[in-house]
Amino acid sequence: MIKKVAAAAVGGAVAVGAVPLVLGAVGFTSAGIAASSLAAKMMSAAAIANGGGVPAGGLVAVLQSAGAAGLSTSANVLLASAGSVLGALLGGSKKAPPSSPPLGPGAEGDQPGKNASQVNPPKPPLSSEKPQK
Structure with missing residues (x-):
C-alpha cells in the first residue's frame, strides 16, 4: 500500500514538472514558437x-x-491527479511471483509419473550409418 501511495505522489510530481519541459522541448517557449x-x-x-x-x-x-x-492552478491540479492515478497504476502493477511449496522428505517418487525422467533414450543409428566399434 505504501508503495502505491509513493508511486502516486511521484507520478503527480513528474506530471506537473514534465509538462513545461516537454512544451519547451517541442518549441512552445515563453518567447513564442x-x-x-x-x-x-x-x-x-x-x-x-x-x-x-x-x-x-x-x-x-x-x-x-x-x-x-505556464499552466493555471486548475490545470496543474488536473495534471497532478492524472499523474497520480497513472503512477499508482504503474507502481502497483508488479507483483512477486508465487513461491513454490518446499519439497518435503520423500516427496520425490511418491507419485508415479509426476517426477518421471524427461530424458529421452538415445536413438538407434540410421541404416546407412555403420555402427562404431
Whole structure:
C-alpha cells in the first residue's frame, strides 16, 4: 500500500514538472514558437487548414499559451491527479511471483509419473550409418 501511495505522489510530481519541459522541448517557449520546431510545423499545418490563421482555442493556441505563461492552478491540479492515478497504476502493477511449496522428505517418487525422467533414450543409428566399434 505504501508503495502505491509513493508511486502516486511521484507520478503527480513528474506530471506537473514534465509538462513545461516537454512544451519547451517541442518549441512552445515563453518567447513564442521556436523556428524549425515541431511547434512551428503544427502552427503551419493549423494555419493552412484554417485558411491562413491559427484558430483561437485550438490545440496550437492552447499549447502556446501554456508554454508562454505556464499552466493555471486548475490545470496543474488536473495534471497532478492524472499523474497520480497513472503512477499508482504503474507502481502497483508488479507483483512477486508465487513461491513454490518446499519439497518435503520423500516427496520425490511418491507419485508415479509426476517426477518421471524427461530424458529421452538415445536413438538407434540410421541404416546407412555403420555402427562404431
